[in-house]
Amino acid sequence: MKFSGKNVLITGASKGIGAEIAKVLAKMGLKVWINYRSKPELADALQQEIREAGGEAAVICFDATNEEQFVEALNAIVSADGELSYLVNNAGITNDKLSMRMKLEDFTSVIDANLTSCFIGCREALKIMRKQGFGSVVNIASIIGEIGNLGQCNYAASKGGMIAMSKSFAKEGGSKGIRFNCITPGFIESDMTKELKEEIKNAYASNIPLGRFGKGEEVAGAVAFLLSDYSSYISGEVLKVNGGLYM
Numbered sequence: 752m753k754f755s756g757k758n759v760l761i762t763g764a765s766k767g768i769g770a771e772i773a774k775v776l777a778k779m780g781l782k783v784w785i786n787y788r789s790k791p792e793l794a795d796a797l798q799q800e801i802r803e804a805g806g807e808a809a810v811i812c813f814d815a816t817n818e819e820q821f822v823e824a825l826n827a828i829v830s831a832d833g834e835l836s837y838l839v840n841n842a843g844i845t846n847d848k849l850s851m852r853m854k855l856e857d858f859t860s861v862i863d864a865n866l867t868s869c870f871i872g873c874r875e876a877l878k879i880m881r882k883q884g885f886g887s888v889v890n891i892a893s894i895i896g897e898i899g900n901l902g903q904c905n906y907a908a909s910k911g912g913m914i915a916m917s918k919s920f921a922k923e924g925g926s927k928g929i930r931f932n933c934i935t936p937g938f939i940e941s942d943m944t945k946e947l948k949e950e951i952k953n954a955y956a957s958n959i960p961l962g963r964f965g966k967g968e969e970v971a972g973a974v975a976f977l978l979s980d981y982s983s984y985i986s987g988e989v990l991k992v993n994g995g996l997y998m
């Protein structure tokens with residue numbers, strides 16, 4: 752891959768899709784900043800794995816919903832490396848309940864974790880990237896933000912919001928060449944989908960043209976493309992990584 756920058760911050764990267772994104776981008780030569788919130792042991796193990804494979808990695812702790820912590824972390828990265836080349840807003844949660852039983856707090860906590868954190872990241876990245884004159888941001892939304900799902904009105908709203916918000920940022924960043932794109936994964940193997948009952952997983956998989964759940968590294972490949980110079984004329988776009996489930 753062709754990258755004009757040298758580093759990338761991935762939020763929520765100590766496990767799951769974020770960790771796979773970190774491994775793939777490190778393999779491609781970027782210094783990866785692994786953000787974690789609650790599990791330093793996982794982040795440290797990932798950093799070691801990347802270093803042993805010959806890559807460069809650093810660990811940074813913050814809660815992506817906390818504006819002050821997020822801003823401080825970005826300042827620390829720019830102080831250390833002289834730039835923030837790329838950002839992947841990956842941190843996210845679910846809290847599924849049928850809408851009639853969903854408390855306001857169940858709704859707002861998911862909006863905060865998924866959409867508000869992404870807003871803070873995009874806004875701060877845009878400030879930094881405008882000054883340096885280059886940069887690219889990829890937001891990990893979801894197929895659920897495109898098609899909705901029962902029991903997930905909070906998650907669907909947060910992910911649909913990320914898609915619309917990314918397009919707005921793409922319009923604001925365009926004049927300086929700063930690109931914002933979204934990826935909408937379908938069903939991907941991770942802790943987030945591990946809780947699903949086997950029969951439900953099989954029912955979902957039977958509707959997927961490729962016949963299976965995706966892997967984190969398959970999302971990571973799409974992230975690498977959208978960050979890299981190979982996608983230099985793509986901004987405000989939504990790239991589906993869903994095995995054909997929604998086309």
Ligand code: NAP
Pocket residue numbers: 762763764765766767768769786787788789790813814815816841842843844864868891892893894935936937938939940941942943944
């Ligand atoms: P995961 O295994 O549950 O990982 C989520 C990560 O986000 C965890 O490391 C978690 O850290 C971190 N996180 C959550 N809130 C955070 C916060 N406020 N600040 C910092 N980190 C935070 O889930 P995943 O499947 O890899 O999901 C990654 C992203 O892909 C999410 O945005 C998710 O919505 C999206 N996605 C997943 C699928 C799928 O099928 N798996 C499909 C579509 C989209 P802690 O462990 O410390 O909480």
